[in-house]
Amino acid sequence: SAVISQKPSRDICQRGTSLTIQCQVDSQVTMMFWYRQQPGQSLTLIATANQGSEATYESGFVIDKFPISRPNLTFSTLTVSNMSPEDSSIYLCSVARKDYGYTFGSGTRLTVV
């Protein structure tokens, strides 16, 4: 399976600021996804990060709040913009490929104060 490096692993941020989370994969992948996991909840898909084009967002998530970049087949970033305490969650990167299925990063634990 792929090895995913997600950074930072955790952060504490002031409300009104932005945080950019990086996801680096050790091999080229077509499909990359970003998830949010609020405290005590399941994973919710934010968007599919498309290489060379705009991300595809799920209902309830917008590009202004969660801009995503995907400059190549091994890297993506998710920015959480203008943060509020309600954005405190774990954010996870996931990749998928035919030969090994889906792999998840260890997540970024974000606390907004």
Add this chain to the structure above:
Amino acid sequence: DAKTTQPTSMDCAEGRAANLPCNHSTISGNEYVYWYRQIHSQGPQYIIHGLKNNETNEMASLIITEDRKSSTLILPHATLRDTAVYYCIVRPRGWMDSSYKLIFGSGTRLLVRP
């Protein structure tokens, strides 16, 4: 919306088999059943998947009913390290469409008791 229904929580004794049910009554013929688990503070981990035949690997067995409307994940000898949230997910067959995303339901919280 998730296409599966799972019990909120279950428990079993260490060393015994853990049988986790999943209902997916609206599954279509080209959809796989996937199982993942999430141990506290970690990313989800793949366990097993199947289409219509029973499957077994080093971690677990997957039993899918003949009508494919439900399945059971079996951990044959549960250990304390199997305590986790288990997710049953249905996903379309194939890898050509980049929209084949995994949609998680609420899962089953399994507690393995000493």
